[in-house]
Amino acid sequence: MSTTQSERLRELLEPLVSAHGLDLEEIAVDSVGRKRVLRVVVDSDTGADxxxxxxxxxxxxxxxxxTDAMGAGEYTLEVGTPGAERPLTEPRHYERATGRLAKFQLAQGGELVARILTVDAEGVDLEVPGVKGRRPTARRLTFEDIAKARVQVEFGRKDDKNSSTSSENDKEEEEA
Incomplete structure (x- = not known):
């Protein structure tokens, strides 16, 4: 049996979120003065309108x-999506960010900004933008190589190869 309030809330709420075709990404209970705020972050492969x-x-x-999962005191429930600059922590997050630019903090030190091309069970294939007129280069990172990763917001992207991906991502950013 779970011991923390967040774990108990996850066990209680995850089946309901899944029943609506969404993934429960995050639960946070924060105190704001005398009230508490329960923040629930949901997402799916097709987005969450x-x-x-x-x-x-x-x-x-x-x-x-x-239930008494939140106790007797007052609280506010906030349900939303991860947002445009979402952190990538699960393989499904990388899959959803295919075609997007991301900033990677590498486990061995340093950082890299690259476009996610493909994702599989072991890691990601990336396109690293060329510097000073040079062509982009391909790079492979395993999930173990990545300490942190976060999607980057792009304005005015001129790449027409992924125009359907770009327009879908623009819609998601407007909805988020």
Missing amino acids: LDRIADVSRALSAKLDE
Whole structure:
């Protein structure tokens, strides 16, 4: 049995989030004065539009009201998506960021900014932009090579190869 409140909340809420076709990415309980705020972050491979977020928010609120998972005090429930500059912590996050530019903190030190081309069970294939007119180069990182990674926001991307990916990502950023 779980011991922390976040673990108990995850066990309680994850099945409801999954039933709505979403992944439960994060749960955080923060104190704001005398009130508490329960922040729930959800996402999916196809994104999470406002209607889906509203539906899952109502389901989570109803479940929390019928249990004592948040205790007797007042709290506010906030349900949202990871946002445009989301951290990449799971293989599915990298998969969702295919075609996007990301900043990688390397486990051996240093950092790298590159576009995610493909993802598999062991790691990611990247395109590192060329410097001073040089051509981009390919690079492979295993997940063990990566200490941290975060999607970067791009404005005015001129790459037409991924125009469908770019327009889908632009929609996601507007929704987030």
